[in-house]
Amino acid sequence: xxxxxxxxxxxxxxxxxxxxxxxxxxxxxxxxxxxxxxxxxxxxxxxxxxxxxxxxxxxxxxxxxxxxxxxxxxxxxxxxxxxxxxxxxxxxxxxxxxxxxxxxxxxxxxxxxxxxxxxxxxxxxxxxxxxxxxxxxxxxxxxxxxxxxxxxxxxxxxxxxxxxxxxxxxxxxxxxxxxxxxxxxxxxxxxxxxxxxxxxxxxxxxxxxxxxxxxxxxxxxxxxxxxxxxxxxxxxxxxxxxxxxxxxxxxxxxxxxxxxxxxxxxxxxxxxxxxxxxxxxxxxxxxxxxxxxxxxxxxxxxxxxxxxxxxxxxxxxxxxxxxxxxxxxxxxxxxxxxxxxxxxxxxxxxxxxxxxxxxxxxxxxxxxxxxxxxxxxxxxxxxxxxxxxxxxxxxxxxxxxxxxxxxxxxxxxxxxxxxxxxxxxxxxxxxxxxxxxxxxxxxxxxxxxxxxxxxxxxxxxxxxxxxxxxxxxxxxxxxxxxxxxxxxxxx
Amino acid sequence: xxxxxxxxxxxxxxxxxxxxxxxxxxxxxxxxxxxxxxxxxxxxxxxxxxxxxxxxxxxxxxxxxxxxxxxxxxxxxxxxxxxxxxxxxxxxxxxxxxxxxxxxxxxxxxxxxxxxxxxxxxxxxxxxxxxxxxxxxxxxxxxxxxxxxxxxxxxxxxxxxxxxxxxxxxxxxxxxxxxxxxxxxxxxxxxxxxxxxxxxxxxxxxxxxxxxxxxxxxxxxxxxxxxxxxxxxxxxxxxxxxxxxxxxxxxxxxxxxxxxxxxxxxxxxxxxxxxxxxxxxxxxxxxxxxxxxxxxxxxxxxxxxxxxxxxxxxxxxxxxxxxxxxxxxxxxxxxxxxxxxxxxxxxxxxxxxxxxxxxxxxxxxxxxxxxxxxxxxxxxxxxxxxxxxxxxxxxxxxxxxxxxxxxxxxxxxxxxxxxxxxxxxxxxxxxxxxxxxxxxxxxxxxxxxxxxxxxxxxxxxxxxxxxxxxxxxxxxxxxxxxxxxxxxxxxxxxxxxxxxxxxxxx
Numbered sequence: 001x002x003x004x005x006x007x008x009x010x011x012x013x014x015x016x017x018x019x020x021x022x023x024x025x026x027x028x029x030x031x032x033x034x035x036x037x038x039x040x041x042x043x044x045x046x047x048x049x050x051x052x053x054x055x056x057x058x059x060x061x062x063x064x065x066x067x068x069x070x071x072x073x074x075x076x077x078x079x080x081x082x083x084x085x086x087x088x089x090x091x092x093x094x095x096x097x098x099x100x101x102x103x104x105x106x107x108x109x110x111x112x113x114x115x116x117x118x119x120x121x122x123x124x125x126x127x128x129x130x131x132x133x134x135x136x137x138x139x140x141x142x143x144x145x146x147x148x149x150x151x152x153x154x155x156x157x158x159x160x161x162x163x164x165x166x167x168x169x170x171x172x173x174x175x176x177x178x179x180x181x182x183x184x185x186x187x188x189x190x191x192x193x194x195x196x197x198x199x200x201x202x203x204x205x206x207x208x209x210x211x212x213x214x215x216x217x218x219x220x221x222x223x224x225x226x227x228x229x230x231x232x233x234x235x236x237x238x239x240x241x242x243x244x245x246x247x248x249x250x251x252x253x254x255x256x257x258x259x260x261x262x263x264x265x266x267x268x269x270x271x272x273x274x275x276x277x278x279x280x281x282x283x284x285x286x287x288x289x290x291x292x293x294x295x296x297x298x299x300x301x302x303x304x305x306x307x308x309x310x311x312x313x314x315x316x317x318x319x320x321x322x323x324x325x326x327x328x329x330x331x332x333x334x335x336x337x338x339x340x341x342x343x344x345x346x347x348x349x350x351x352x353x354x355x356x357x358x359x360x361x362x363x364x365x366x367x368x369x370x371x372x373x374x375x376x377x378x379x380x381x382x383x384x385x386x387x388x389x390x391x392x393x394x395x396x397x398x399x400x401x402x403x404x405x406x407x408x409x410x411x412x413x414x415x416x417x418x419x420x421x422x423x424x425x426x427x428x429x430x431x432x433x434x435x436x437x438x439x440x441x442x443x444x445x446x447x448x449x450x451x452x453x454x455x456x457x458x459x460x461x462x463x464x465x466x467x468x469x470x471x472x473x474x475x476x477x478x479x480x481x482x483x484x485x486x487x488x489x490x491x
Numbered sequence: 492x493x494x495x496x497x498x499x500x501x502x503x504x505x506x507x508x509x510x511x512x513x514x515x516x517x518x519x520x521x522x523x524x525x526x527x528x529x530x531x532x533x534x535x536x537x538x539x540x541x542x543x544x545x546x547x548x549x550x551x552x553x554x555x556x557x558x559x560x561x562x563x564x565x566x567x568x569x570x571x572x573x574x575x576x577x578x579x580x581x582x583x584x585x586x587x588x589x590x591x592x593x594x595x596x597x598x599x600x601x602x603x604x605x606x607x608x609x610x611x612x613x614x615x616x617x618x619x620x621x622x623x624x625x626x627x628x629x630x631x632x633x634x635x636x637x638x639x640x641x642x643x644x645x646x647x648x649x650x651x652x653x654x655x656x657x658x659x660x661x662x663x664x665x666x667x668x669x670x671x672x673x674x675x676x677x678x679x680x681x682x683x684x685x686x687x688x689x690x691x692x693x694x695x696x697x698x699x700x701x702x703x704x705x706x707x708x709x710x711x712x713x714x715x716x717x718x719x720x721x722x723x724x725x726x727x728x729x730x731x732x733x734x735x736x737x738x739x740x741x742x743x744x745x746x747x748x749x750x751x752x753x754x755x756x757x758x759x760x761x762x763x764x765x766x767x768x769x770x771x772x773x774x775x776x777x778x779x780x781x782x783x784x785x786x787x788x789x790x791x792x793x794x795x796x797x798x799x800x801x802x803x804x805x806x807x808x809x810x811x812x813x814x815x816x817x818x819x820x821x822x823x824x825x826x827x828x829x830x831x832x833x834x835x836x837x838x839x840x841x842x843x844x845x846x847x848x849x850x851x852x853x854x855x856x857x858x859x860x861x862x863x864x865x866x867x868x869x870x871x872x873x874x875x876x877x878x879x880x881x882x883x884x885x886x887x888x889x890x891x892x893x894x895x896x897x898x899x900x901x902x903x904x905x906x907x908x909x910x911x912x913x914x915x916x917x918x919x920x921x922x923x924x925x926x927x928x929x930x931x932x933x934x935x936x937x938x939x940x941x942x943x944x945x946x947x948x949x950x951x952x953x954x955x956x957x958x959x960x961x962x963x964x965x966x967x968x969x970x971x972x973x974x975x976x977x978x979x980x981x982x983x984x985x986x987x988x989x990x991x992x993x994x995x996x997x
Contacts, residue, residue: 021883065976066902106876131905135896142890145935152873152944160939168931172924175908179920183912 003061005049006073006126009083012042013090013122017115023108032098035111039091042122046087049075050475054483060128068187071135074128076190077484078261078329081477082125082253085333088463089245089340090118092456096344097237099452100351110150114241116143121246124253129189130178130262133254137174137218140250141167147238148231159230166217166227167247174214174254181207190261197267204263208273211258219251219314220307222284229291229303236347239299243306244340252313252332259317260325260488269320275406278318282412284311289419296358298346301423302339308416309335309382316397319409324400325485326478327393333477334381334389337464341378344457345371352447361427363436368448372431374461379424381464384417389467392478505558506546507573507630510581511623513542514588518619528615532596535619536589543585546630547578547982555986557632570693572632574986576839579979580629580756583843586968587748587850588622594854594961595741598861610654610739617654620647621745628753634682634692634765637757641678641721645671648750651742652734663733670720670730674754677717684710685765697765708769711761715778718761722754724815725785728808732792735804740857743800747807748850752842755814762818763835767990775818775995782815783922790929799856799866799937803849806892806933809926810845813907814838816919820910822994833913835991836983837906840976844899847969848891855885855962862951871937873945880959882941887966889934891973894927899972902980 016038023031049059052075059075075083097114101107120143123136141164149160182188185199196204217224228248232239242248255277259268268274288308295301312335316328348371349355355364365372381388394413401409448454471478517535521528549556556573564570573581599614624643631637649671653664686692688706723731731751735743762770789809796802820834858881859874860866875882894904904923911920972979 063974065897065973066906066980067977069902069905071897109879135901138895139897142895146942149939149942152942157939157943161935164931164935168928172928176920176924179905179908179912180917183909 002057002059005045005052005059006075007061009042009045009049010073010119010122010126012038012045013115013119017112017119020108020115021112025106025108028103028107031108031111035094035098035115036091038115039087039094042118043084043087043091046080046084050080050084053077053080054475069131070129070187071132072128072189073123073126073132074190075126077480077487078256079125079127081329081333081480081484082249083122085249085336086118086121086125086245089241089336089460090121092344092459093237093241093245093340095452096240096347096456097235099450100237100347101235106150106152109146113143113146114237117147117241117246119143121250124250127190127257129187130182131187133190133257134171134175134178137250137254138171140218140246141171144238144242144247147241148234150235150238151233155233159227159233162230163227166224170214170217170224172214173210173217177207177210177214180210188262190257196263201271204267205271205273208258208263208268208271212255212273212277215251215254215258216280216314217251218247219255219310220248220284221251221280221311221314222287222307225284225288225307228307229300232297232299232303236299236343236350239303240340240343240347243303243343244336248306248310249332249336252310255314256317256329256332265320265488274318274320276318278315278406278409281311281315281318282409284308285315285412285416286419289416289423293419293423295423298349298356298358298361298427299343301358301427302342302346305342305382305420305423306339308420309339312393312397315409315412316400319397319400319404319406321400321403322485323396323403325488326481327396327398327400329484330396330478330481331393333481334393334464334467337389337460337467338378338381341374341457341460341464342382344460345375345378348453348457349375351453352449358427358430361430362434363431365432366436367446368454369446370448370454370458374457375431376428377461378464379428381468383420383424387465387468387471389464389471389477392468392471396478504545505556505571506542506549507556507571507577507581508558510539510542510546510585511571511626511630513538514619514623514626518616518623521615521619524615525612529596529599529611531615531619532592536592539585539588539622543578543581546573546581549573550575550578550985551982569636570632571630571636572695573630575983576756576759576986577629578985579839579843579982580752581626583846584622584625584629584749587745587846587965588618588625590850590854590961590965591741591745592618594744594857594958595739597955597958598739598741613650613654614739614742617647617650618742618745621651621750625749625753628756632694634685634694634697637760638675638678638682641754641757642675644750644753645675645721648746651746652738654739654742655737657737659733660737663730663737666730667734670727674717674720677713677720679717681710681712681714681717684713694760694764698767704769707766711766711769714761715758718754718758719781722751722758722811722814723808724755724811725781725788725808728785728789728811731808732801732804735807735853736798736801740800740853740860743804744850744853744857747804747853748846751807751811752846755811755842759817759835759838762995763821763988763990767988767993767995770818770995772819778815779819779919782812782818783919785809785812785815786922786926787812787929790926790933793933794929794936796933797868799859799868799871800853802868802933802937803852803856806930807845807849809930810841810849810892813841813903813923813926816907816911816923818995819916820907820914820919821991833906834910835987836980837903837910839903839983840899840906840972840979841903843979844891844903844969844972847965847972848888848898848900851884851888851962851965851969852892854965855881855888855959858954858959858962859885861954864952868937868940870947871940872943872947873941874951875941876945877951878954878959880956880963881954884959884962884966885941886938887963887970889930889938891966891969893930893934894923897973898970899976900969902973902976 120140127133292304627640793805817838891898
């Protein structure tokens with residue numbers, strides 16, 4: 001039973017993908033039912049395992065590919081954090097996507113790859129060894145590419161090409177790093193404290209750099225972020241998925257695994273690779289914010305904001321000390337909730353009232369009040385306003401940086417928050433306080449709805465609010481992150 | 492190693508021999524049947540797979556199988572010998588052979604009025620002869636039988652290339668014939684030298700016989716040069732793209748998937764079984780360097796092609812290059828290399844998964860070419876919507892060719908890469924990883940065309956779903972080979988030469 005659960009969890013979305021690929025384009029209802037059943041099933045399984053893991057159970061399944069090459073699915077607290085996030089957001093994104101794409105072309109193909117993409121994310125979350133992680137990381141690249149090029153026009157294909165060049169090169173670097181490391185030491189599983197103490201420092205550092213570079217592409221660390229803004233041509237649900245759940249998070253999650261469960265904090269410290277990582281993250285945070293400030297297309301502004309915000313996770317990982325770590329880990333969830341809200345809302349705005357650029361937002365709050373309310377909650381959270389989720393992350397990161405003796409990080413956090421305010425507040429100002437331009441093409445009547453398009457954003461906004469308000473509860477993202485870090489730092 | 496038949500009792504039916512005799516008989520019958528020959532496709536596909544399965548079962552149960560013809564043991568008689576390598580090769584011959592013949596059934600039957608055509612008449616005997624020749628190479632235990640198999644392949648493969656009868660195809664076939672004949676000549680010369688020096692051509696006896704070094708070295712070098720010409724290994728690859736590009740699609744699949752692998756299997760036997768002791772580190776690195784050059788040159792040329800079949804053909808040149816990396820990478824002590832005998836097994840995995848994936852890809856390309864009328868890349872826009880199964884097959888096959896997980900191509904690359912890192916020869920790892928990226932480059936070009944919007948006018952012809960499904964089946968097998976690689980891995984260890992573990996230039 002304990003070997004079965006992780007496999008079944010993975011299989012829910014794999015099977016859904018297989019079934020959806022085989023469905024004819026016209027059977028919309030069946031496709032919707034399959035999609036939602038699988039999404040609900042997976043969320044249920046994740047919750048089941050949360051209860052188990054909290055009670056000290058372990059879930060593990062192994063498939064031996066070759067002597068010495070095992071695919072290992074193993075459920076620990078960190079895996080569950082990411083798994084639950086992706087299961088929860090997948091459900092909402094599916095609901096949203098069904099409404100957003102409506103009766104568009106190639107829907108079987110779209111939802112097939114969509115499910116495959118989530119299967120890959122599940123695999124990334126549950127991976128128990130480096131090579132297993134690589135397998136699913138690569139599957140993620142393959143299954144997201146058809147989503148990025150979904151529209152099939154010139155711009156999508158160009159963005160898809162760019163996406164592939166970045167991610168495939170990243171995967172190559174990751175594979176090289178993994179095998180270089182394993183070439184001397186044998187297969188490496190994720191353990192709680194890391195087990196590489198005996199290795200040759202040159203190999204350890206070299207492999208670390210290669211692997212971080214490979215993971216940094218998906219996590220969009222500067223200067224490896226170039227694919228992300230151009231991938232904005234994809235449909236809104238895809239952007240939501242790429243930015244909040246699957247792709248960037250897989251990279252950030254991998255870096256967390258690498259630092260905590262492969263090398264171990266102590267060894268990363270001894271090798272002196274943690275601080276450079278934190279510096280790269282800090283540069284990314286500032287650079288992403290500055291670029292976001294310059295964008296006038298809403299989705300592009302959000303994209304650069306992602307570049308900046310995901311780097312908080314890496315920053316927390318690179319700094320030592322439990323608080324910074326908690327801040328980084330919990331931001332994995334918080335950023336996901338807030339960013340997916342922003343994308344859901346941006347997609348709804350574009351779809352319902354044709355707003356895609358910042359200047360067009362004037363008066364949008366009157367025409368789509370619920371959507372703009374959700375958008376505002378998420379944006380304020382991103383800025384770090386208490387008691388929203390983003391505040392909790394930044395608070396922990398701040399305390400952690402003091403604990404680690406890296407006071408400069410406080411300055412980075414402060415500047416970044418100011419920049420966040422500078423690129424988000426004008427949007428809110430325009431939407432709520434400016435009168436809509438007299439544009440006959442965009443009538444001023446309310447265009448809120450349908451519920452399947454607007455609802456998911458409201459739910460995730462509420463979740464972002466709740467994650468901040470109820471951060472003290474043991475099963476909140478913060479409580480869970482604290483549990484993970486306690487287990488990691490425990491002797 | 493369970494060696495002799497006396498130890499274990501001989502299997503009741505010599506399936507290894509049947510696997511050669513059956514397709515050759517089918518070729519004869521096909522010639523007699525004339526325009527009805529395409530009716531043989533289904534029964535032969537099933538029988539081929541069944542016989543291969545039974546032969547493999549024998550190897551799994553009894554270890555290496557030896558069958559003497561007419562009861563005469565070597566050196567007087569001729570022995571068929573089937574080990575893990577040979578039986579794995581038999582399996583892909585049966586599978587790809589089945590795919591090719593089933594796909595060809597519609598294209599090479601009688602024409603619309605029921606009259607027989609030259610294409611249809613010649614195709615079936617040639618295809619079955621090719622399959623027979625391949626099987627002969629898989630089960631041969633001596634260098635002369637291998638030669639007979641090679642010659643059979645040369646004749647039939649060249650004829651398959653020329654089958655369309657267009658001037659370009661004839662020119663390509665002529666070029667192929669010249670290279671192949673040169674190869675045969677060199678091979679035969681080498682075999683003759685070995686025979687004079689050792690008095691036998693039986694591989695096992697040769698590997699045991701005391702060694703006149705110079706003669707053996709000269710022979711192996713000559714034979715290797717000949718085999719490289721036949722396997723289109725760099726720098727002798729020039730004939731392959733036009734030949735595989737102008738043959739009919741099912742023939743291209745057979746040629747690219749299997750026919751060029753046969754000479755490489757013989758190279759493996761030569762270097763690892765006949766004379767493992769003659770390789771020096773310089774030779775091993777040199778052969779590896781030729782392979783690396785093949786990977787780079789083939790990939791770069793594939794990137795520049797404007798016809799789909801030529802992209803796939805140049806991809807074969809590149810993928811064959813990986814095979815040569817076995818020479819520098821095989822072996823290494825247990826301490827250096829925790830996954831013993833990685834590179835030798837990895838290279839065979841690479842060859843097997845390439846066979847399945849390349850067969851799938853040429854068949855998928857054939858289906859696409861049927862639909863749009865030719866195989867120009869700029870006309871592929873939106874074909875994925877029209878032929879979703881073929882497009883999906885193309886994508887899956889591409890995954891395996893790029894060496895991405897989870898596929899047979901990944902398993903092979905993984906074993907080769909771990910060997911490279913474990914033995915400190917990281918430069919081969921750089922080549923392999925670079926080759927994977929280049930493969931992504933040339934394969935995603937057609938793939939993104941398939942997903943693009945179709946803006947060109949003109950109706951597409953229909954290709955039935957089950958014919959597209961043949962490509963998908965082969966592509967899925969190539970992926971499954973990676974997902975379920977433990978079984979094939981263990982099969983390959985049966986009768987694996989000791990030099991695969993120890994390395995060539997130790």
